Amino acid sequence: MTDQYQAFAQSPIGKLLIKNLGLPSPQSLDRFESSQPVVQGEVLLGAAAGSTLSGAIAQVLHNIHANSYAGNNAELQQAAAKVGLSLRAFNSGDKESKFKALVFDASGIENSEQLNELYNFFNPVARQVRASGRVIVVGISPESAKTVKQAVAQRALEGFVRSVGKEFKKGITAQLIYVDQGAEDNLESTLRFVLSPRSAYVSGQVIRVSKADVVSVDWTKPLAGKTAVVTGASRGIGEAIAHVLARDGAHVICLDVPQQQADLDRVASQIGGSTLALDITAPDAGEKIKAAAAAQGGLDVIVHNAGITRDKTLANMKPELWDLVININLSAAERVNDYLLENDGLNANGRIICVSSISGIAGNLGQTNYAASKAGVVGLVKFTAPILKNGITINAVAPGFIETQMTAAIPFAIREAGRRMNSMSQGGQPVDVAETIALFAAPSSSGLNGNVVRVCGQSLIGA
Incomplete structure (x- = not known):
C-alpha cells in the first residue's frame, strides 16, 4: 500500500509544511542493489x-x-x-x-x-x-x-x-x-x-x-549450494524472504498450506525454487520438511515465518482463537525444531531463523494470544541457542510495522500511528525483514547465535 504522507513529504510544499509545523519527515531510504558497493x-x-x-x-x-x-x-x-x-x-x-x-x-x-x-x-x-x-x-x-x-x-x-x-x-x-x-x-x-x-x-x-568457526563465502552469493525452507512463503514477508534467499544463491523450498498452492507455485517459479504444500501444524511436518530437503542435498536453513493473527481483547476471545494462534505461531516451530534436531534434519552449520514481532516484546491491545506466541518465539531462540551443536545457530527477527496486506487492513488512524511512531517515521518493507533473515542464514554468520533483532525502524514502542 502506498504511503501517501511520505510521498507528500517529498514534495516542495510538503517539505515546507513539515518543517514549519514540526511534523514527521520520512526520508526515502537507500535499499540494497546488487550493482552497488x-x-x-x-x-x-x-x-x-x-x-x-x-x-x-x-x-x-x-x-x-x-x-x-x-x-x-x-x-x-x-x-x-x-x-x-x-x-x-x-x-x-x-x-x-x-x-x-x-x-x-x-x-x-x-x-x-x-x-x-x-x-x-x-x-x-x-x-x-x-x-x-x-x-x-x-x-x-x-x-x-x-x-x-x-x-x-x-x-x-x-x-x-x-x-x-x-x-x-x-x-x-x-x-x-x-x-x-x-x-x-x-x-x-x-x-x-x-x-x-x-x-x-x-x-x-x-x-x-560470539566465537565460532570462521566460514569463508562468496559475498555475492553467500548461500550458493544451500537449501532453505521458508514457511508461509506464498505472500507478504514470506514471499520476500524466499526471493532474497534465492537471490543469495539458495534453492528455496516454499512452504504453505495446500489452499495457497497457486501462490506457492507462482513464487517458486519466479525464483527457481520448489514447493511443499503442508499444514505446518501437522504432527509429521518436521518429517516431511526433512524429506523434501533431502532431495536437494539436505536442509541448511529453515525460516519459521508462518504466522496468523486473530485479534480480540482477552475478555472477548474464544478459546479456539487462542489455541489456533499459539499452535501456528509457536508450538509448530517448537515441534519442527525438535524433530529436525533429534533426527539429524539439519546439515552441519545449519541455520534456524524465527520470526517474532514487536508485539511479543512490548505487547499490544487485543493481541494477548499473538503477543504471547511471539514472546514465546524469543524464548525459543534464547533457550535453544546454548544447546545447539555441529555449528547450527538459531536467531530471530522481530518486525515492527511492515507494509503488507495485513497492515493495509488496519484502520487508518492506527495504521498512520504505526508508520510514524519510529525513528524513520515510516513503515518498513517486506524486503527489510528478508535482508535481516539473510544475514542470519549466511554461513559466514557462524558467530551469530541467540540474537533477536528488531526490524522496526527503531519503533518508539518496545524500544
Whole structure:
C-alpha cells in the first residue's frame, strides 16, 4: 500500500509544511542493489585508546574497498596498516566533509570516565552524516568484561547508540555490535550488514557476535549450494524472504498450506525454487520438511515465518482463537525444531531463523494470544541457542510495522500511528525483514547465535 504522507513529504510544499509545523519527515531510504558497493560514500573510523577490535574492523573496511578516513590516532593507523587499509587524514575541524558511515571501536573503554571518548569522536561530526547513513559502535560483551567498571561502561554504549538512532534523523541508523573475547574474526558478516543498505529499516539494535568457526563465502552469493525452507512463503514477508534467499544463491523450498498452492507455485517459479504444500501444524511436518530437503542435498536453513493473527481483547476471545494462534505461531516451530534436531534434519552449520514481532516484546491491545506466541518465539531462540551443536545457530527477527496486506487492513488512524511512531517515521518493507533473515542464514554468520533483532525502524514502542 502506498504511503501517501511520505510521498507528500517529498514534495516542495510538503517539505515546507513539515518543517514549519514540526511534523514527521520520512526520508526515502537507500535499499540494497546488487550493482552497488557495500558503502556508497566515505567512512570515518575512530577508536578509544587501547581498543582491541580496530584491526578486525579495518580488515572488513579493506575487504569492501571502503573509502576510509581517520584522525590522528597512532594506534588506529597501525592497526589499519597491518591489514593494508589506507586511512586518509581527517581533521575534526573540517565541517565540509560528509560521511556515509561513522564507525567507532569502543572496546578500549574500561570505565565510565572514558565514555567521553564517544563524545569526543561523534560530537564534532554529528551533523556531517549523509542521508541513509550509518553510525556503528563496536564494543565488548559486558558479560565478558574483566571488571565491574568495564562492564558498566560497555553496557552504557547501548543507551548512547539508541539515543543517536533517535536524534540523527534523515534515515540514519545506529547500531551496537558486542564482540565476545576471541570472536573478532567472526565480525565481518555483521559489520557488512549494518554498513550496507540491507539494514535500511534496522536501527537502535544490539547484535552480539560470539566465537565460532570462521566460514569463508562468496559475498555475492553467500548461500550458493544451500537449501532453505521458508514457511508461509506464498505472500507478504514470506514471499520476500524466499526471493532474497534465492537471490543469495539458495534453492528455496516454499512452504504453505495446500489452499495457497497457486501462490506457492507462482513464487517458486519466479525464483527457481520448489514447493511443499503442508499444514505446518501437522504432527509429521518436521518429517516431511526433512524429506523434501533431502532431495536437494539436505536442509541448511529453515525460516519459521508462518504466522496468523486473530485479534480480540482477552475478555472477548474464544478459546479456539487462542489455541489456533499459539499452535501456528509457536508450538509448530517448537515441534519442527525438535524433530529436525533429534533426527539429524539439519546439515552441519545449519541455520534456524524465527520470526517474532514487536508485539511479543512490548505487547499490544487485543493481541494477548499473538503477543504471547511471539514472546514465546524469543524464548525459543534464547533457550535453544546454548544447546545447539555441529555449528547450527538459531536467531530471530522481530518486525515492527511492515507494509503488507495485513497492515493495509488496519484502520487508518492506527495504521498512520504505526508508520510514524519510529525513528524513520515510516513503515518498513517486506524486503527489510528478508535482508535481516539473510544475514542470519549466511554461513559466514557462524558467530551469530541467540540474537533477536528488531526490524522496526527503531519503533518508539518496545524500544
